[in-house]
Amino acid sequence: MGRHGFDRKDRNYLFIDGGYLRERINQFAKDFFGIEHFGWDCEHISERYFKTFYYDCPPDDKATHRGEEYRECIAATKRLPGVHVAEGVLTSGRKQQQKQVDVKLAVDMLSHTLNRNMDSVTLLAGDQDFVPAIEALVRAGMYVSLMYVHTSISPRLRDAADEGSTLDFRDLYFACSDAFRGANKLVTESSFVIGGVEHHFAREGRAVDRWHLIGSGNTESGQLARLAKIFPESHFALLIDSGEGQVLRYSHPDAHILCRQVEALGHSFKVSKITAEYRDAFPAHVQELTKPAARPAGLVE
Incomplete structure (x- = not known):
């Protein structure tokens, strides 16, 4: 050989x-x-x-x-x-x-x-x-x-x-x-059953492995996408519903790097209403702006 x-x-x-x-x-x-x-x-x-x-x-x-x-x-x-x-x-x-x-x-x-x-x-x-x-x-x-x-x-x-x-x-x-x-790490990849993800969110009050939901939206293919902050690691995470009873989790301490790498792996996504505390941490192109409602015709201020 x-x-x-x-x-x-x-x-x-x-x-x-x-x-x-x-x-x-x-x-x-x-x-x-x-x-x-x-x-x-x-x-x-x-x-x-x-x-x-x-x-x-x-x-x-x-x-x-x-x-x-x-x-x-x-x-x-x-x-x-x-x-x-x-x-x-x-x-x-x-x-x-x-x-x-x-x-x-x-x-x-x-x-x-x-x-x-x-x-x-x-x-x-x-x-x-x-x-x-x-x-x-x-x-x-x-x-x-x-x-x-x-x-x-x-x-x-x-x-x-x-x-x-x-x-x-x-x-x-x-x-x-x-x-x-x-010195520069790739995003961490893992998968969970959907109930497991909800369980993590339900345990926010505990000191270990707390997940805070900070925004939600969809991938380009229509899958549910949620952004979370994970403690005590202080990592950002993108959670994507794979549609097969599982959720894919990608995490990284830097939100910009997280988004760039996940997109390179083939997941383009948009989220709306990111928690104000973390809004500036994410690149603008993944944030879906909510348009203000149109004023009725003839409305005088």
Whole structure:
């Protein structure tokens, strides 16, 4: 048996454009946690492949915090089993560019294809500059998969590959560094029978696990959605009636992060009349404004 349980004949190789992956991780961190993040962790992405090749370039050392984080992550990437790292150089001048990265990645994919070292190849990238390399691999008889973030992909590159798959919300989270994941948590998911949820609300007077209902509404698909504050953890929670006798509960200490992540998991919702104390904690787009009743015609103040 090969790496991670693959049989030796299943030689699936992954090639990663490190600059693309790091940019997508940083955008993910800004979108869902409100902070920048320049580190990464390839273990979650690479564990499905027999071999992984990671291509990147050190950042400008003037940005000392980024340079140090880059070196730590590169060292950790090199220690992963079956993962190999190739680094390019950064050009000097006003407009710095990576050199010897994209070309080396393309040449290595072609070389492994012509030498029949692999049975299939996956490229994690989004730049249309890789189109000629992908087309050459396909012509050589290699089955090519493309892995990308759906908001940042060249249509030409996507169409050139045999198939494509997207890095979803969870993939990007687990591609962040250990330090980032330790300090920034995903929403907590759990489920209850409907009676159990009502029981929690009925126990508000008790000191343990008190739930305060602070707003209610519906998901985009019409399911009942309720917002609650949970004590003593002081977490916010979104409770969604699944329609199958169960309620899904998503919780997080930050209301904005809770809403962003739940929406990324496929639950868009609106609530009305959020308790005034917590109204400012939630993003405006999830709050359904109640329109004032129209005045009867001819009414004179």
